[in-house]
Each structure stands twice: as structure tokens, then as C-alpha cells.
Amino acid sequence: MKVVIIGGGVAGLGVGLRLVQAGAEVIVLERAQPGGGATAAAAGMIAVTAELLDAHAAEIEFARNSNALWPDFAKEVEALSGQKVGFAARGAMILAADAAGHARLSRKATESGLSMLDEAAVRALAPLVTGPQAGALWSPAEAVVDAKALGVALAIAFEKAGGKLVTNAEVGRIERKGGRAVTAHTAAGPYHADVFLLAAGAWSGLLESSIAPITPVKGEMIALAPPKGQALPEQVIWGHGVYVVPRGGRLLVGATMNVAGFDTGLTQEAARGLRAGVEALLPATRDWKTMDHWAGLRPRAPDGLPLLGPTRVDGLWLAGGQFRNGILFAPAIAQAVADQLLGKANPIPAFDPRRLK
Ligand SMILES: Cc1cc2nc3c(=O)[nH]c(=O)nc-3n(C[C@H](O)[C@H](O)[C@H](O)COP(=O)(O)OP(=O)(O)OC[C@H]3O[C@@H](n4cnc5c(N)ncnc54)[C@H](O)[C@@H]3O)c2cc1C
Structure with a gap:
């Protein structure tokens, strides 16, 4: 054939x-x-x-x-x-935004055989999550590539x-x-x-x-670099409308969702929104530099x-x-x-x- x-x-x-x-x-x-x-x-x-x-x-x-x-x-x-x-299974953490979010994630955790972390356990695993939070769903075997x-x-x-x-x-x-x-x-x-x-x-x-x-759905992302001596989080973390993914010494932060035809132009609005999200999720990143900004088109039916x-x-x-x-x-x-x-x-x-x- x-x-x-x-x-x-x-x-x-x-x-x-x-x-x-x-x-x-x-x-x-x-x-x-x-x-x-x-x-x-x-x-x-x-x-x-x-x-x-x-x-x-x-x-x-x-x-x-x-x-x-x-x-x-x-x-x-x-x-x-x-x-x-770069395949690595270091886990993913999904922070609950509030009590209702916690209840929803708890149901999902039970359905999937996963566990919930309380505030102290979140901090122990991800010390950069320093803001107030309501706990998280923890998926320990989740991977990135x-x-x-x-x-x-x-x-x-x-x-x-x-x-x-x-x-x-x-x-x-x-x-x-x-x-x-x-x-x-x-x-x-x-x-x-x-x-x-x-x-x-x-x-x-x-x-x-x-x-x-199939139509395009635009997504913009940024990558941050920590100052010397500061470690990246080890796992993927979701919260405050963004997710963060450690890769090659940088922290990728994603992602926007926009129906904008085939345009892949970069916008200040997206960069600001992603920075605000990551700074709320991991306050220490306020001192981290934005090193990269890019966009791609997701294929949607x-x-x-x-x-x-x-x-x-x-x-x-x-x-x-x-x-x-x-x-x-x-x-x-x-x-x-x-x-x-x-x-x-x-x-x-x-x-x-x-x-x-
Ligand atoms: C910002 C962002 C973050 C994402 N994060 C994740 C993630 O973390 N996990 C995940 O699972 N998915 C993620 N996705 C989605 C994922 O990237 C896509 O679903 C996937 O890459 C689609 O793969 P594909 O091979 O279908 O398309 P593409 O990778 O876009 O490949 C299509 C190829 O077709 C070529 N092409 C187009 N037209 C023609 C033509 N006429 N003739 C010949 N060649 C042509 C293009 O040049 C391109 O190389 C993300 C997407 C974006 C934009």
C-alpha cells in the first residue's frame, strides 16, 4: 500500500x-x-x-x-x-480555586483513583506555591515531553x-x-x-x-528564567488560569485561547495576562525574566x-x-x-x- x-x-x-x-x-x-x-x-x-x-x-x-x-x-x-x-513523569498538581473547585476536583480524584493534597502538602511538594490556596488534586505519574x-x-x-x-x-x-x-x-x-x-x-x-x-484556535505562551540559585518547580502546576511546565531550565507558562484565524502575531495583552497568572500562582516569579513568547494554532473540529x-x-x-x-x-x-x-x-x-x- x-x-x-x-x-x-x-x-x-x-x-x-x-x-x-x-x-x-x-x-x-x-x-x-x-x-x-x-x-x-x-x-x-x-x-x-x-x-x-x-x-x-x-x-x-x-x-x-x-x-x-x-x-x-x-x-x-x-x-x-x-x-x-525529554519525557519525564514528575506529576501534575491542579490547585482548587475555592471550596466549590475543591469539591469538583475531589470527585474527579475519587473517579480516577488519585488523591487530594491539603495546603501543607501542596507547599511541601511545591514550595513556590506560597499564596493562600484551597488544596489540590495530585496526579503523581503525569508526564511531560x-x-x-x-x-x-x-x-x-x-x-x-x-x-x-x-x-x-x-x-x-x-x-x-x-x-x-x-x-x-x-x-x-x-x-x-x-x-x-x-x-x-x-x-x-x-x-x-x-x-x-477544522479551524485554528490560537494559543500564546511565555517562558520565564529564574534568577541564579532559584529552582524551578519540579511538577506541572495548574492554577489562577494558567499552567506552568518546567523545561530545560525555564518555566513555560500557558496558554491563551483565541479564535483569531491563522494569525500567530504575539500580543502584549497575552504576555501580561500570562505573567499575572503565573505571579498569582507562584509569587516568587515576580522577579523572573520573560525569556521567550510564542504562539501556535490548535486544530479544532x-x-x-x-x-x-x-x-x-x-x-x-x-x-x-x-x-x-x-x-x-x-x-x-x-x-x-x-x-x-x-x-x-x-x-x-x-x-x-x-x-x-
Ligand atoms: C500554545 C499551545 C500549547 C499546547 N500544549 C499542548 C500540551 O501541553 N499537550 C498537548 O497534548 N497538546 C498541546 N497543544 C496541542 C498540540 O500542539 C496539537 O494538538 C498538536 O501539535 C497537533 O498536531 P498536528 O500534527 O495535527 O498539527 P501540527 O503540529 O500543526 O502539524 C501540521 C503540519 O502540517 C503542515 N501543513 C499545513 N498545511 C500543509 C499543506 N497544505 N501541505 C503540506 N503540509 C502542510 C504544517 O506546516 C505543520 O507542520 C498545544 C497547542 C498550542 C498552540
Whole structure:
């Protein structure tokens, strides 16, 4: 089977890797450089608890499955690529804003077999949380990955496994013949295949608006550096409308959510809002310097659920719509979409692209 994948982000490269390993001929067409889209912008949380507090049951199950795949997936990508991806499971803490928030988190903790921390236990684990707080949900095995490094490593792993990656190759159109997708057109020439997998992230809807009605949701983040001698928190911490993620000696602070088309311009309003949030969460960061500020576009489907599997057009498949969880979902998407394409699994009904009329 010959598969052309459009988009070299975590989704396209992950599925590509699994397909190549299963013996398929796979070409990834990437309009810029691999991993440079939302994948590079991500905080890298494998946020199986915080992101799923109010999620659809199918998404919770998929996330738990993916979370379980992550440790081996990270090892495999590192072994294949020879590059580190910064996978580390140091836990995540979700601070309760007030008594009602505490009650809600306590219910979630019970459902998930997790525990609640009182104020003293929060301080013992995260001494930088010095403001008044109402306790926290603690998920000790929750992990993070360096999403930027992951995109680069996945591209190397995919090529080493036998996949072909073509960079600076923007697909302008997917041609149909007799109702079937037959050719992906780029400025450098046409690519024919048995199957086309559209994995172009937030830009998927630009190519196929009715089949892949995915739209961008902008997110801005900042990174802070502590003064010499001050330590970063070890774990991911959520509270005061932000989350913080330690990575490479810096503290990433995220993230805004804005529907702003394809604009990725940086705004002072976002930088100020993120700083205010982190200073309320970790007051010591008032003295920390902002070292970086960036934006990315999350791919969102109209109902907020992923779009994974075959579409109404023969030969045209989708791996998209992961919204805020594309890094968390990466190993499960790679496996599920590859298995479906190889006829070894059925689409997950809640994520079947054909659910959208
Ligand atoms: C600020 C921010 C923080 C986030 N934090 C997290 C997090 O902590 N945890 C988490 O799980 N998720 C997080 N996410 C979400 C996650 O980043 C995305 O869900 C995920 O990266 C989507 O992966 P993708 O491969 O579908 O898209 P992308 O990574 O955007 O890749 C799509 C690729 O397609 C290419 N492309 C587009 N159009 C074409 C074309 N016509 N032809 C060829 N190539 C094309 C692009 O250049 C790009 O490389 C975050 C997102 C943002 C913006």
C-alpha cells in the first residue's frame, strides 16, 4: 500500500512511522519543516487529568490509553532517532480555586483513583506555591515531553524506519477521479497514492473545508528564567488560569485561547495576562525574566473531538482535530489510524470523521 501523508506534525509523522513499520510505502509532504506547526508550540503536557476533567467519555478512554503508551513510545522514538525527547513523569498538581473547585476536583480524584493534597502538602511538594490556596488534586505519574524535540526526533525516526519526508512541499489541492482521491498536487509536482492522510493540523480545513472542517484556535505562551540559585518547580502546576511546565531550565507558562484565524502575531495583552497568572500562582516569579513568547494554532473540529479515520471521499483519511491534546494523544493516534488503514481496527465512532455531515 502506498500512502501520502499531508503534514509533518506529531500526527502525520506518528501515523507515518507506524505504517512504515508495518511495511507500507509512506511519503510525508510537509510544507515547511517537520514538527514546526502546533507541535513545536506545545507545552508538551501529557495532561491526562487536567485536560480531561469535563471531557467526552471516548476522549477520556483514548487519553488513558495514549498515556499508557507514552513511556514506550518515547523510548522507541529516542532509540530510532538517537535524539532525546525529554519525557519525564514528575506529576501534575491542579490547585482548587475555592471550596466549590475543591469539591469538583475531589470527585474527579475519587473517579480516577488519585488523591487530594491539603495546603501543607501542596507547599511541601511545591514550595513556590506560597499564596493562600484551597488544596489540590495530585496526579503523581503525569508526564511531560519536550514537544519541539519530539517533532524533530519523530521526523528522524520516520526516515530511519524507511519513510520518505519531503520538506517545503505544500499541497495545494487533492484531486479526485470518479469520487476517489488520486493525487496530491504540490508546486514541485504531483504525488499519487492508494491512500491520502490529511494531517495538516489547523490548516487541514484550508485544503478540505467540508471533509475536514477544522479551524485554528490560537494559543500564546511565555517562558520565564529564574534568577541564579532559584529552582524551578519540579511538577506541572495548574492554577489562577494558567499552567506552568518546567523545561530545560525555564518555566513555560500557558496558554491563551483565541479564535483569531491563522494569525500567530504575539500580543502584549497575552504576555501580561500570562505573567499575572503565573505571579498569582507562584509569587516568587515576580522577579523572573520573560525569556521567550510564542504562539501556535490548535486544530479544532466543530464538536471539539478528534477526527480520526476514513472520510466520505474514498482514499482520503484524516488525523486531526486533536485541539489541546495532540501531544497527549500522539502514540494512540499513531497506532489507531495506522491499524484502521491496515484493516486491523475500526474507526472509533466518536472520532469517526463521517459523523460530521
Ligand atoms: C500554545 C499551545 C500549547 C499546547 N500544549 C499542548 C500540551 O501541553 N499537550 C498537548 O497534548 N497538546 C498541546 N497543544 C496541542 C498540540 O500542539 C496539537 O494538538 C498538536 O501539535 C497537533 O498536531 P498536528 O500534527 O495535527 O498539527 P501540527 O503540529 O500543526 O502539524 C501540521 C503540519 O502540517 C503542515 N501543513 C499545513 N498545511 C500543509 C499543506 N497544505 N501541505 C503540506 N503540509 C502542510 C504544517 O506546516 C505543520 O507542520 C498545544 C497547542 C498550542 C498552540
